[in-house]
Amino acid sequence: MIHVPRNTCRSPAARALSVRAVVAAVAVGGGLLFAPPAGSPLGPVVANAAPGSFTDAAELADAVADGRNLERARKWAEAIRHYDAALERFAPDHEAPGAEPLPEPIRALQYGLRRSKIHHGIHRRYADPSYTEQLLSRSPESALDLYETVLGQIRRNYVEPIGATSLVAHGTESLYLALSDRKFLGRNLPAHGADDGSAEAAVERFRAVLRTEFWNAPIRAEDERRTVARAARLGRELCGLSETATIFEYLAGATNALDDYSAFLSPEGLASLYGNIEGNFVGIGIEIEAEPGRGQFLRKILPGSPAEEGGAKAGEYVSAIGGTDCRDLSTDEAAKLLRGPEFSAVELEITDARGVARTGRFVRRTVEVASVERAEMVEPGIGYIRMGGFQETTAREMADAVNQLRRQGMTKLIWDLRGNPGGLLDAAVDVLDLFVEEGTLVSTRGPAGGQTQTYRARRAGTLAARDLELVLLVDGDSASASEIVAGCLRDHRRGTIVGRTTYGKWSVQSIVDLGDAPRAGWAAAAAGSRGSGLKLTTARFYSPDGRNYAGIGLNPDVPAPEYADDAQEPEPTEAPEDLFAAADPAAGIAGDRTAGYRPGRVARAADGPRVPQTSLPLNEQPDVQAALKLLRRR
Structure with missing residues (x-):
């Protein structure tokens, strides 16, 4: 396992803690949901840019085009970094009080960032064996029970009020995008893309129903379960999609209505957080970051770890894991290859700053992490x-x-x-x-x-x-x-x-152990036989x-x-009350x-x-x- 510092706190009462959010977080901030323009799965078309206060129109259009190219290539982590940097450059203060209306290209960057985060979250979840095992082991009714539990926790404990319409609408958005995601389709609809096109047509019919009947539809709290159950049933009837997979997409999507620090946690994710609190985990003791074309960049080697003992150094690149080329893999895909039980071995090909490659064998063990x-x-x-x-x-x-x-x-x-x-x-x-x-x-x-x-x-x-x-x-x-x-x-x-x-x-997060036991298997053992959880601001x-x-x-x-x-x-830090205030995530749902x-x-x-x-x-x-x-x- 890769050590990524995501600290939390174990307690029946969900003790308060503070954690770092990362770009790869499942959650997507915000409470408003955009409606996709007809015929455009990628969001608004770039029209006339507004130069001047934002930037040169040609450069802004190029930034939008580059982001869409990354999306088409399904390079979600790169797309997130690109859109984030573009918004930082072109519209850093667009939500300040009195900000002028946003031009279409800025909105296109916003939409691109949302889409990329959601797709990246899908890929993270489906690279996690403890998550996919839940899809196999849970009945639709059990999944709906878990969904209700999560929404109840959000309603009672989240730092700001969130309406039922927002929670369900963000689930619809997540499912809608998942139905265009190869990772999701390959796992849940293996016939998709392998026949005469009827499977693709069936999926598009379901997506059309989501747009016309579910998108931003006003929902009361007492209707949440019934609405999601109906969507799950339609998915099964129209395209053969597992009802449990649909419900879990609504579950994960609900946290997209919250801030970037809140997320649904798989059993393995929850176990990882607990391990970091206690200062130990099973692995070889490296922190990595994917760099397409070069491999997994070694950001940090933990002292006393198998990686340090084996001569790995920060600043080097891992180009192969267990014989699998990882130069173009995402961080999560590489992490999956690095996982394994204690005392098992993994072989890495490491390239140093001079481009010289070497191969090392590392034995996974419990790594104690000192503060x-x-x-x-x-x-x-x-x-x-x-x-x-x-x-x-x-x-x-x-x-x-x-x-x-x-x-x-x-x-x-x-x-x-x-x-x-x-x-x-x-x-x-x-x-x-x-x-x-x-x-x-x-x-x-x-x-x-x-x-x-x-x-x-x-x-x-x-x-x-x-x-x-x-x-x-x-x-x-x-x-x-x-x-x-x-x-x-x-x-x-x-x-x-x-x-x-x-x-x-x-902000302060609390960890809620949802108390559902994972299915037996390697992933359950790696997760310490814990259930899933919720990280909530x-x-x-x-x-x-x-x-x-x-x-x-x-x-x-x-x-x-x-x-x-x-x-x-350097200027002294201004008091927060003198700067912009973040948008209220409880503001509701608006079509455009x-x-x-x-x-x-x-x-x-x-x-x-x-x-x-x-x-x-x-x-x-x-x-x-x-x-x-x-x-x-x-």
């Missing part, structure tokens, strides 16, 4: 601690590391949270309690019981670390719990923040001064040299409108070098050198 990845003295009096995530053991690891360095004479500390995607809310609170003696650390606000809380420092828990001079390193991938730390230290004036603007993920968190920087992020006090703009001095793209850092590609600074020696990292320069002056 504190590195702790050392960098020069007399100055210590360095790098933290990779926030999990159950984080506060204890941090206390041990600080005490160890204090014994070596540390009086000043560089605390490195670059690339730290976050993790458990409780872990962030416990770590901050080591450094802040009194006052509020963070607060949360949500509609459900227990989601509105204020977390305060406990004097008894504070280490002697409170007298340490602190410099906190952050970057665009410092998210969630990392931002809780940054916001708290800033508001308490407890340290100096160095680096670049953080990710801007300021249930609250927002706020810094001690009461600010929430969702979609904005915190700017550093001191920009690191690599990220500084030579032409401008779209929830579209939300500006900010929700799904943007990371800036900077391909190989993170953190993989370089400390004396070669500009961020660390900037922090040292600050501390030497004090």
